[in-house]
Amino acid sequence: MGRETVLNIVLFAMLPATALIALLLDEPFIITLVTKAAILALAGVGLNIALGLGGLVSLGHAAFFGIGGYAMGILASHAQSYTPLMEVPFLIEGTKSMLIIWGVAITASALAALAIGALSLRTTGVYFIMITLAFGQMLYYFAISWPAYGGEDGLSIYIRNDFPGLNTLDPIQFFAIAFGVLTVVLFMAARIARAPFGLALSAARQNAERVETVGLAPFRLRLVAFVISGAVTGLAGALFADLNRFVSPTMFSWQTSGEIMVFIILGGVGRLFGPVAGAALFILLEHLLGGLSDYWHVYLGLLLLLVVLFARGGMIGTLAGREVAHD
Amino acid sequence: MTDAVLNLSHLHKSFGALKATDDVSLTLMPGEIHALIGPNGAGKSTLIKQIAGGLRSDSGTVEFAGRDVTPLGTVARARAGLGRTFQISSLAMEYTVLQNAVLGALGQEGGVMRFFRPVMKDRALVDRALAALERVGLVDQATKRTADLSHGQRRLLEVAVALTLAPKVFLMDEPMAGLGASGSKRLTGFLDDLRAEAPILLVEHDMDAVFALADRISVLVYGRVIATGTAEEIRRDPMVREAYLGSEDAA
Amino acid sequence: MSLILLIEQVLNGLQFGVMLFLMAAGLTLIFGVMGLINLAHGSLYMVGAFAAAAVAGWTGSFVLALVGALVAAAAAGALVELLVIRRLYDRDHLDQVLATFALILIFSEGTRYLFGSFPLFLDIPAALSGPVRLPGGIYYPLYRLVIIAAGLLVAAGLFALIAKTRIGVQIRAGEADREMIAALGVDISKLYTVVFALGAALAGLAGALVGAIQSVQVGMGEPVLILAFVVIVIGGIGSIKGALVGALLVGLTDTLGGVLLPPLFGIFMEASAATSVGSALSSMSIYILMAGVLLFKPSGLFGGT
Numbered sequence: 013m014g015r016e017t018v019l020n021i022v023l024f025a026m027l028p029a030t031a032l033i034a035l036l037l038d039e040p041f042i043i044t045l046v047t048k049a050a051i052l053a054l055a056g057v058g059l060n061i062a063l064g065l066g067g068l069v070s071l072g073h074a075a076f077f078g079i080g081g082y083a084m085g086i087l088a089s090h091a092q093s094y095t096p097l098m099e100v101p102f103l104i105e106g107t108k109s110m111l112i113i114w115g116v117a118i119t120a121s122a123l124a125a126l127a128i129g130a131l132s133l134r135t136t137g138v139y140f141i142m143i144t145l146a147f148g149q150m151l152y153y154f155a156i157s158w159p160a161y162g163g164e165d166g167l168s169i170y171i172r173n174d175f176p177g178l179n180t181l182d183p184i185q186f187f188a189i190a191f192g193v194l195t196v197v198l199f200m201a202a203r204i205a206r207a208p209f210g211l212a213l214s215a216a217r218q219n220a221e222r223v224e225t226v227g228l229a230p231f232r233l234r235l236v237a238f239v240i241s242g243a244v245t246g247l248a249g250a251l252f253a254d255l256n257r258f259v260s261p262t263m264f265s266w267q268t269s270g271e272i273m274v275f276i277i278l279g280g281v282g283r284l285f286g287p288v289a290g291a292a293l294f295i296l297l298e299h300l301l302g303g304l305s306d307y308w309h310v311y312l313g314l315l316l317l318l319v320v321l322f323a324r325g326g327m328i329g330t331l332a333g334r335e336v337a338h339d
Numbered sequence: 340m341t342d343a344v345l346n347l348s349h350l351h352k353s354f355g356a357l358k359a360t361d362d363v364s365l366t367l368m369p370g371e372i373h374a375l376i377g378p379n380g381a382g383k384s385t386l387i388k389q390i391a392g393g394l395r396s397d398s399g400t401v402e403f404a405g406r407d408v409t410p411l412g413t414v415a416r417a418r419a420g421l422g423r424t425f426q427i428s429s430l431a432m433e434y435t436v437l438q439n440a441v442l443g444a445l446g447q448e449g450g451v452m453r454f455f456r457p458v459m460k461d462r463a464l465v466d467r468a469l470a471a472l473e474r475v476g477l478v479d480q481a482t483k484r485t486a487d488l489s490h491g492q493r494r495l496l497e498v499a500v501a502l503t504l505a506p507k508v509f510l511m512d513e514p515m516a517g518l519g520a521s522g523s524k525r526l527t528g529f530l531d532d533l534r535a536e537a538p539i540l541l542v543e544h545d546m547d548a549v550f551a552l553a554d555r556i557s558v559l560v561y562g563r564v565i566a567t568g569t570a571e572e573i574r575r576d577p578m579v580r581e582a583y584l585g586s587e588d589a590a
Numbered sequence: 591m592s593l594i595l596l597i598e599q600v601l602n603g604l605q606f607g608v609m610l611f612l613m614a615a616g617l618t619l620i621f622g623v624m625g626l627i628n629l630a631h632g633s634l635y636m637v638g639a640f641a642a643a644a645v646a647g648w649t650g651s652f653v654l655a656l657v658g659a660l661v662a663a664a665a666a667g668a669l670v671e672l673l674v675i676r677r678l679y680d681r682d683h684l685d686q687v688l689a690t691f692a693l694i695l696i697f698s699e700g701t702r703y704l705f706g707s708f709p710l711f712l713d714i715p716a717a718l719s720g721p722v723r724l725p726g727g728i729y730y731p732l733y734r735l736v737i738i739a740a741g742l743l744v745a746a747g748l749f750a751l752i753a754k755t756r757i758g759v760q761i762r763a764g765e766a767d768r769e770m771i772a773a774l775g776v777d778i779s780k781l782y783t784v785v786f787a788l789g790a791a792l793a794g795l796a797g798a799l800v801g802a803i804q805s806v807q808v809g810m811g812e813p814v815l816i817l818a819f820v821v822i823v824i825g826g827i828g829s830i831k832g833a834l835v836g837a838l839l840v841g842l843t844d845t846l847g848g849v850l851l852p853p854l855f856g857i858f859m860e861a862s863a864a865t866s867v868g869s870a871l872s873s874m875s876i877y878i879l880m881a882g883v884l885l886f887k888p889s890g891l892f893g894g895t
Contacts, residue, residue, distance in 0.1 A: 069684045131881050134888045138627045138683055138827060142819035143884065149816045150877035157873040159866050206457040208445050208464075215442050218431040222439075225391070225429070226446025226504060227417035236452065266816060270691045277688050307703050313695030320689045321677055 016332035020285040024198075026292065031187045043183040044255070049295040050190045051251045056275035056287025057194070057201055058244030063273070064282035065205055066237040067217030069141050071269050072128065072148030076242040078155065078264035079124050080117035080249025085167040085259035087113050092170060110173040110180070110189070113250055121246020122239050124151075129238035133231055145266060152264035166260025173254055180254075190251055194288075197244055202284050204240070213237050245272070274316060280326030289327045342405060343368055344538050345508050350389055350399035352562075359385040360396070361562035367508060367538045372530065374541045374549045377559035378582075383542050384426070386559065387512055390540070391423050392416040404507055417446065422506025422537070426513045428493035430485050436496055437481040440468035443503030471502040475529065490517035495526070507537055515545040527551055550574075558582070594728050599849045600842065605734045607841020608741030612796035613818035614825070614833040615748055616789025622828030623761055623785050624679055629690035630670065631793055631818070632811025633697035638663040638794025639801035639810060640701055643710040652715035656798050663794020664787040671786040676779065694812070702808045709805035712798070737799050744792070745834055752830060761785060817844075820876055824883045826893025835891060840876050847875035 027050055034042035055077055062068040090097045090106025097104040107113060132143045156164045172180040180186050204210050216223040216230040223230050253259045262268065271294070279290030297315070301308035323330050343366035352360040359382045367373045377383055388394035390401060392413035400409045408416050417423070430439050441458060444467040445451055459465060472478045475495040480488065488496065494514055501509060514530075515523045527548045530539060534554075543549050549556065550570045557567040560582045566573060573579055617631050638659035645651075645658030670693060678686045714733045721729040752758035760776050797811070804810070821840050825832025852868030859867065883891065 063684070069687060071687060131884055134884060138621060139823060139889070141627060141683060141687060142823050143880070145816055146820045146823065146877055146880055149813075150874050153873035154870055157866075158870045200454075203457075204454050206459070207455055208451050208453045208458040208461070210454075211438065211442060211458045212445060212451045215431040215434065215439075218433055219429055221393075221413075221425075221429045222431055222442070222500075223446075224413040225417055225423050225425075226443045226500065227414055228446050228451055229414045233451070266812060270694075273688065274691070277684075281684070307699040309695045310699040310703070313692040313699070316692035316695070317674065317689055320685050320692065321674070324685070 014332070016283070016328060019328060019332050023285050023289050023292070027194075027288070028187075028191055031184060031191075035184050040183045043187050045295055045299060047183065047187040047190050047255055048252075049292045050187070050194050051248055051255060052272070052275060052294065053288040053291035054190070054194045054197060054251065055245045055248035055272050056279070056291055057197055057284075058241050058246075058248060059272050060241075060276050060282070060284075060287050061201060061204065061244065062234075062238050062241035063276060064286070065210060065217070066213050066234055066241075068133075068234060068238060068241075069273075070132075070144040070238070070241075071141050071266070071273065072132075072144030072146070073242070073245050073272050074264050074266065074268035075128065075144075075148040075151045076121040076125055076245040077249035077252070077268055077272065078151060078259075078261070079121045080246035080251075081253035081259040081263040082155065082161065082167075082249075083117035083120050083246070084113050084173070084250040084253040085169060086161055087116060088169045088173055089161065089167050108171070108173045110175045110254065113173055113254075114247055117246045117250035118243045121249070122243040124246075125239045125242025126235070129235045129242070133234050133238065145269065148264060148266055148269050152261055152266070155261035155264050162260070164261060166258060166262075169253070169257045169259075172257060186255070190255070193247065193251065197247075198284065198288075201244075205284065209233070209236070274312075276326075277316065277319060278326055280328035281324075283326070283328045286326055286328055293327060343402075344404055345390070345540060346400075346402040347390065348400050348402070350386070350401070351397045352385055352389060352394065353397060358562045360389060363399070363559070363562070363564050365557050365564060365567060367540050368554075369538055370534055371554040372534045372539045372541055372552045374543060374553035374556045375559060376543065376546075376549055376556060381559040382562040383559055384512075385562075387423075387510065387542060390510055391421060417504070420504075420507030421510060422501035422504045422508065423510045424494075424497040424501050424512060424514055426516070426542075428490070428497055430493060430496060430500070432484075432486040434485055435481065436472065436477055436483050436485055436488065437465070437468055439485055439496055440472050440481075440499050440503055441465060443471070443500035444468045447504045467503055468499075471499040472496075474502060475499045476525070491519060491522050494518060495522075498526070498529075509533070509537055509539040509541075511539060512542045513544060514541075515543055515548050523548060594726070595849070597724075597726070597728055598730060599845050601730055601734065601738070603842035603845035604838065605738050605741075605841070606845055607838040608738050608745075609796050609800055610814070610817055610821050610841055611745060611834050611837035612741060612792045612799075613814055614821040614837050615745070615830055616792040617815075617818055618822050618825070618828055618830060618833045619761070620786060620789045621822075624782055626675065626679060627683055627686050627690070628675070628789075629687060629815065630693035630697060631789070632813075632815030633694050634663045634667055634790040634793040634811070635797035635814055636697065636701060636808065636811040637666045637790075638797030639712070639806040640705060640710065640797075641794065642798035642801055643712040643806045644705075646712055647710075652713075652718075652802075655712065656795070659794045659798035660791050663797070664791040666794075667790020668783055668787040670790075671783050675786060676782065679782070698808050705808075707808065709807035712801040712806055714802045733802065737803075740799065744795070748792075748830060757781070757784065817876070820880050822890070823880055824890055826887075826890030829890070829892040832890055832892030839879065843879050844872075844876050847872035851875070 027046055031043050031046045059073045062070050087106045088108055091108045097106055128147045132140055135143060161167050174180060175189055178185045212223060212228050213233045216233050220230045249263060275287045275290035275294055278293050279286030297312060301311050319326060345367035348364045350360050350363045363386060375383060385394065389396050392411055400407055403419055408419055441464050444464040448464060469478060472481055475498050477492065477495050477499055480492060494517060498514055515526060518526060523545055530552055533539065553570055555567060556570060556573045557564050558573065558579050565582055566576045566579050613635060617628060620626055620628055641662030642655040642659040646655035674689060674693065678689055718733045718736055720732060722732040722735065724730055752761055760781055817840060821833060821836040824839060825836030851872040852865045855864035855868040
């Protein structure tokens, strides 16, 4: 077993271990923090499919995070006010079912990723970065200026949504849901990376010309990766909104996009567990430094700068050494 | 007479005032090695891109096994059966040698939109890749990172990836470069046999290899084909001697 | 909609566009010459605005405030280039994005630490305040007209700089070929610092000029930065001319969209719905413009192939 594998197992076990210890010590706030880390890690795992595997530096993933969040907010707000979402041409009612909300969040963000990806992927490099950033911002302003769902103020949902057989308002049970989703998605991301699709996608990142020469279209590979990536980040958005019982345009903001990317970098680009390490570290820093100073973002900025300039493998790269090629 | 597998007719390409490709027509017949030679800057790279689909021609057509592929891009031409190797190795450098070959096999067999089963456990793909590596003598290096290969080995891997595609035509851009004397000799022998599988359009600077292998040779100078013929005819052609072989005056 | 209102809005759009040009010109120059994507360009805009507000607060002079903004932004730009940016030129875009994102965090929180969270205000100088009467009986704020004029003047100066001066030759050479510029015997690292500081100064100037119309606060730079990105994407990366055309297009679209779309929807919708749909759509209009340009010209109106 390689060092990275050991490290991954430790990292992965750390989340539930922390949550359980917090449960024993009766510290629900810490459970919530760990839950937040798990959900943000999920968003990072989503972006990492596009960024780490596909080399697509999307600075607009807040778009999908926000769409997931608003899918939850809109459906739940209609359920809580007992007003249908729409009546013509057919009746759609709100829902408090987490599973249905997830389905809608995944579908909506996948569709948005399809549209944004189809346009943005016509370009590469810096253009791609700027365009994804711009589309994210477009949705941000849309959310602000669309008054039906709270506009700038956002939407509050009073009660967490339902999950069959669990009490979602109990922090540890909600943590279990978030962690369960993260586990499933990590497993799927690991499979995708090693599947034929992952081989071709990652080859297109390394050398697009090579992929074309063997008769595979990089655009299609990247678009599919972008859609999967957006869908996962959208799911994370729905969970994040459920955690806070609140959605606002902030979820769409460019800072959110930047932070999701920061998780990946702090952990290590292209590493399966990079976003888990990065998100956990981010939450830890936010909690520790945020307690020390109101200006903790300065320290975050400095840390990020140091990682980018001097420790490009991120946490996992620094601890586990160079990535070995897959078998 | 059998039909040409690859048929270029009246290709043109200009960059501003520079005519990089000037009314080039040539054919590649089944079972033949057709070498394309010419001094640096003659427009070989441009012509290769026009054939492979990376560069759109200003006018003229590229026909491939009787099918007009002029409007198609690189991907579609590869799917139509064009196996290309690059002058400067164009491989996925982070991958192992085997992974690069499997990528080729995947391109040939299709099914890239599979998301669950590990590709390196796909027997059919891996076997096909290994068989290609075996043929170029790289099977011992299969687990090595491509970035760690020598330049000559990368050349061979390029050829192996092209083999996994089971193409109808090979388009090889200086496969001998960097191989060294013994390596070039081995590859010469290999290409000699390969022509029976699919004809080869060979762009090469190594004149020993060209004159040993080529059924026909075309000479490209300033974007124009100034002569096409057998090795013997090309050697004797006064225009070629003047324009290209020049002062060497050898052979 | 009256004609007067329309002309007013066109002028507003021009003013906005000219400011965007000052931002976009620096960005596109820095990208064209150094191949660097700089997210922290918005921070330099903010630095200019804060410096102007601070200097105006001490001295009461708007001219000195503008000078202060230029100097502070150029100095901050040069400093950042020397300390951080020059390590990023041969890195990939991801590293550039992250490092400059980190710079935003540092700049924003640093400014918040120095000046607090409350917005500052920079007054329009008395000589430039108040409306002026234009031909046709339109009253329009003099200051905004001055901004338009100043912006166009800077644009002209920039074109002249690039077309006629030695440094312009070096910049054009650098865009064409990095090795060529070394062959010309130019000290590249000095040129890079100068270009970066120049871009920063333009951003700082924009921040200061806009600071007098809007409030000066932390985070003011990023929305403008993102719009400047839209401008560059539309105009084509590396092209100053593209930046100018793109900036004016975006400025006009954004301003006129906000005014024209709600009444347009009012024609076939009830008033309140029309307002909400219209304003939501107008907030998206420049991005729709960008998407449209991308469909037909993926590398922008004046971009290379």
